[in-house]
């Protein structure tokens with residue numbers, strides 16, 4: 490297994506400006522091997538911009554990217570992928586009307602035969618895909634010919650993440666992988682995240698769900714308006730504290746105050762009467 494604290498990828502003092510918009514300011518983040526780094530923040534806080542920088546989609550306006558401790562630049566997302574940085578977006582990346590095996594190897598299909606008579610080795614695609622997802626506890630899938638549309642949301646996420654790992658991801662960026670899922674389905678994905686961590690993969694887990702974050706996270710970074718508002722380790726804050734931080738504590742107190750003023754008006758109006 491990879492050593493626990495070796496950073497695989499790091500951002501140092503990264504800022505990103507778009508025309509007229511300062512999306513990120515002086516953000517530093519380190520993703521060690523075998524650790525889950527939770528990236529949290531409200532809408533517009535800069536999470537997407539940050540993962541686009543980590544995955545080679547944008548270059549930073551200022552600051553550095555270090556890969557295995559060496560300063561680097563990604564030419565594009567393909568370059569980042571080739572160097573082991575895989576991004577799995579919620580609900581994209583699998584095709585419902587295609588089989589599990591075909592989805593798993595999409596764009597990298599195993600071939601058999603000798604060129605020019607090569608054809609898709611569907612037996613291999615089916616066998617490997619089923620092995621890979623069963624390895625992480627999805628035992629309901631037994632046949633690689635099964636259509637992805639018949640899998641649950643959590644199983645589809647696991648398929649997409651398992652595929653990234655099979656193709657050599659060392660850093661997995663998971664963009665809101667549990668946000669559209671029910672409790673049981675989210676648990677499937679969270680278990681998978683733990684299994685990936687145990688294999689020494691560095692994980693960036695983007696979520697709005699403070700509870701999911703505290704269940705699997707080792708390190709936490711909260712972004713507010715493009716800046717790191719807090720950065721801490723597992724056990725240093727409860728999920729309630731985390732939630733309040735994400736909402737920008739004071740704002741939540743203001744909302745609670747407003748609701749307290751409104752509440753008596755609402756409760757004293759008898760049902761069926763209008764004012």
Ligand SMILES: Nc1ncnc2c1ncn2[C@@H]1O[C@H](COP(=O)(O)OP(=O)(O)OP(=O)(O)O)[C@@H](O)[C@H]1O
Nearest residue numbers: 507508510512530531532533534535536537538539
């Ligand atoms: N390509 C772009 N051009 C101009 N402004 C952008 C661009 N991408 C992001 N921004 C701006 O940067 C800020 C941060 O946006 P970003 O999408 O990174 O936030 P986010 O935390 O991912 O939000 P969400 O959860 O809603 O996706 C926002 O003000 C957004 O409008």
